[in-house]
Amino acid sequence: MMKSHDARARGMxxxxxxxxxxxxxxxxxxxSNHHVKGGELDLVMHDDDTLVFIEVKHRRDTRYGHPSEMVTPLKQRRLIRAAHLYLASNGLSSPCRFDIVAVTGTQPSLTFEWIKAAFDAF
Structure with a gap:
């Protein structure tokens, strides 16, 4: 299912x-928006010496569930694979972490919930 241009622009x-x-x-x-075979890394950032792979999920409200619930075990495996490819292609070897930032609301009043170490790469 392809996102509409508006939805993609809003997500970016x-x-x-x-x-x-x-x-x-x-x-x-x-x-940001680093594309690798089979996936995309929304944000890659450093937190001191740790390389953090951040998945951003947005929902207008939580009526149909919290945005973090959209990061299913399958999605986690894809993110882990994308992170491995990112590390390999950049010749990196550093401590890594997977975070989720769950965003709720509509512009301009968005709420951010930062879930550090949301899941492990094991």
Missing amino acids: AIERQVATWLQTQGLVPVA
């Missing part, structure tokens, strides 16, 4: 806002 705008917000929390941007 929210990801940019999340990246900016995470920078105020001390993270340093490395990459």
